[in-house]
Amino acid sequence: MPSEPLLKIAGLTSHYGPIQALHGISLEVNAGELVAIVGANGAGKTTLLLTLSGVQRASGGSVHFGGNDITRSATHKIVQSGICHVPEGRQVFAPLGVEDNLKLGGYCFRSDRVGLEQELEKIYQLFPILKERRKQPAGTLSGGQQQMLAIGRALLGRPRLLLLDEPSMGLAPLLVEEIFRVVRELNDSGVTILLVEQNANAALGIADRGYVLETGKVILTANADELLANEAVRKAYLGH
Amino acid sequence: MSYLRGFYLLTITAAVLPLIFPDNYYVTVVGVTAALHAILAVSLNLLMGYAGQISLGHAGFFGIGAYASAILTTRYGWNPWPAILAGLGLTAVVAFTLARPILRLKGHYLAMATLGLGIIINIVLVQAGKFTGGPDGLGGIPSLSLFGWSVDSDLRWYIVIVSVLLVVVWLALNIINSRSGRALRALHGSEVAAEMMGINTTATKTGVFVLAALIASLAGSLFAYQQAFVSPDSFSFFFSIELVTMVVLGGMASTYGAIIGAIILTFLPELLVVFEDYEVMIFGAILMLMMIFLPQGLFVGLQHLLRRLTRDRRTAIDAAEAGESGRGAA
Numbered sequence: 244m245p246s247e248p249l250l251k252i253a254g255l256t257s258h259y260g261p262i263q264a265l266h267g268i269s270l271e272v273n274a275g276e277l278v279a280i281v282g283a284n285g286a287g288k289t290t291l292l293l294t295l296s297g298v299q300r301a302s303g304g305s306v307h308f309g310g311n312d313i314t315r316s317a318t319h320k321i322v323q324s325g326i327c328h329v330p331e332g333r334q335v336f337a338p339l340g341v342e343d344n345l346k347l348g349g350y351c352f353r354s355d356r357v358g359l360e361q362e363l364e365k366i367y368q369l370f371p372i373l374k375e376r377r378k379q380p381a382g383t384l385s386g387g388q389q390q391m392l393a394i395g396r397a398l399l400g401r402p403r404l405l406l407l408d409e410p411s412m413g414l415a416p417l418l419v420e421e422i423f424r425v426v427r428e429l430n431d432s433g434v435t436i437l438l439v440e441q442n443a444n445a446a447l448g449i450a451d452r453g454y455v456l457e458t459g460k461v462i463l464t465a466n467a468d469e470l471l472a473n474e475a476v477r478k479a480y481l482g483h
Numbered sequence: 484m485s486y487l488r489g490f491y492l493l494t495i496t497a498a499v500l501p502l503i504f505p506d507n508y509y510v511t512v513v514g515v516t517a518a519l520h521a522i523l524a525v526s527l528n529l530l531m532g533y534a535g536q537i538s539l540g541h542a543g544f545f546g547i548g549a550y551a552s553a554i555l556t557t558r559y560g561w562n563p564w565p566a567i568l569a570g571l572g573l574t575a576v577v578a579f580t581l582a583r584p585i586l587r588l589k590g591h592y593l594a595m596a597t598l599g600l601g602i603i604i605n606i607v608l609v610q611a612g613k614f615t616g617g618p619d620g621l622g623g624i625p626s627l628s629l630f631g632w633s634v635d636s637d638l639r640w641y642i643v644i645v646s647v648l649l650v651v652v653w654l655a656l657n658i659i660n661s662r663s664g665r666a667l668r669a670l671h672g673s674e675v676a677a678e679m680m681g682i683n684t685t686a687t688k689t690g691v692f693v694l695a696a697l698i699a700s701l702a703g704s705l706f707a708y709q710q711a712f713v714s715p716d717s718f719s720f721f722f723s724i725e726l727v728t729m730v731v732l733g734g735m736a737s738t739y740g741a742i743i744g745a746i747i748l749t750f751l752p753e754l755l756v757v758f759e760d761y762e763v764m765i766f767g768a769i770l771m772l773m774m775i776f777l778p779q780g781l782f783v784g785l786q787h788l789l790r791r792l793t794r795d796r797r798t799a800i801d802a803a804e805a806g807e808s809g810r811g812a813a
Binding site for chain 1: 679
């Protein structure tokens with residue numbers, strides 16, 4: 244393992260008005276890893292990702308990415324530095340076409356048109372259905388296709404770190420399997436991924452390491468297979 | 484470029500009309516007003532239809548342009564051209580300064596703030612009588628001339644203003660279909676999601692606000708030279724509302740829709756004059772009916788209707804397109 248982690252979060256806190264959502268979270272993601280964050284509803288998983296992206300403000304602690312302090316950076320600066328976020332509920336631009344959505348993902352690469360076309364072609368190879376539908380408004384896609392679009396859109400930002408928030412939400416079991424297969428493949432091809440999931444079984448099944456979050460705190464961290472074998476985790480999150 | 488197809492059609496129509504009807508009142512007089520309104524509606528549509536930021540103060544920037552040109556030419560003896568530039572400069576300063584605080588607001592609050600802006604500009608025009616002539620307005624504004632070609636007839640004004648309209652439309656179409664245009668449309672969908680794409684939403688909103696204001700200011704200067712007279716009435720908040728109506732009536736987020744909205748709202752009162760006392764009533768009824776039956780706006784609504792009628796044919800075309808898309812991404 245490299246000595247300097249790609250992402251280093253230390254004592255991160257965040258508030259929604261008077262309500263504290265994150266109670267001093269510390270975690271690390273090394274380059275090339277696939278790290279899963281699991282936990283129940285309301286544990287602060289989504290808040291954590293939003294705080295990393297700068298959409299939600301941190302009230303304390305620090306976030307370092309690639310050695311730089313990005314705790315107080317504006318969202319668009321954070322994206323430019325290489326953190327691309329696939330938000331919860333996908334958030335595709337419904338009236339815009341599939342291809343326009345994808346191109347928006349590459350917004351940061353102002354003058355690199357050739358690069359954009361190449362990246363676009365890669366996404367179409369990864370998700371051929373998106374190519375078929377490329378002129379269709381994104382809002383008319385099915386849930387699974389929208390999830391693929393949201394992931395593809397984030398990939399066009401050429402992420403050094405990809406944040407995935409509940410990619411399995413609202414999808415049929417077969418599609419969940421498909422999405423997780425793609426996530427694993429992306430990681431194998433070198434993309435560092437921080438994955439947030441309620442579906443702990445599936446997430447830990449593909450991850451290298453995992454963190455268990457409860458009421459805004461990290462209560463447990465270990466390698467993914469150890470967490471899967473952990474009695475307490477099985478009881479609390481895996482339902483058996 | 485396929486998105487410019489409509490633009491060529493518009494250019495040809497605009498060029499042919501005065502050839503067929505050289506001295507027709509509806510072409511060279513009402514038509515010029517409609518074109519001027521269309522310039523304003525197209526610029527407002529960039530802000531409102533595409534970026535989703537409503538403005539009820541657009542007439543204010545129209546007024547700044549008109550009065551800057553009127554005052555500088557009549558009171559200080561400036562040549563009309565630098566006066567236009569000065570108007571644009573003043574508008575840029577005002578719009579840029581106000582954009583940041585105003586565009587933080589959303590929805591009704593943004594509407595209120597821009598409404599206030601429009602009203603304040605109008606009050607200044609009325610109260611600063613020493614410069615603006617107050618409620619009586621300012622007359623004796625010289626006309627434009629270009630390399631000795633004096634713009635002194637209705638037909639010549641038609642050529643000038645319609646040319647400016649075409650340039651503005653071409654500009655708008657290109658912006659919308661560019662990277663910045665995608666950013667604008669993304670902003671309309673969700674500002675947070677747009678931020679997550681790496682779009683600096685504050686800068687993007689400020690940019691489109693200033694651009695829309697500059698186009699309005701240019702239209703204002705042209706209006707002042709064409710009318711040779713300006714008064715605060717032309718830049719009241721009622722006119723701002725009328726501009727919003729043009730955009731909504733034609734169809735939000737459609738440049739051609741904005742043009743059609745402007746044409747209808749300019750011509751309808753002219754044509755309804757025959758009804759004399761009932762003119763306003765019938766005007767209102769027509770607007771209501773249009774919005775009831777074509778809530779997406781006239782142009783966009785008719786487009787959808789046409790598409791639904793020809794759906795069978797379309798699916799055949801789509802299938803053919805899907806077949807040939809094996810050649811690779813466009």
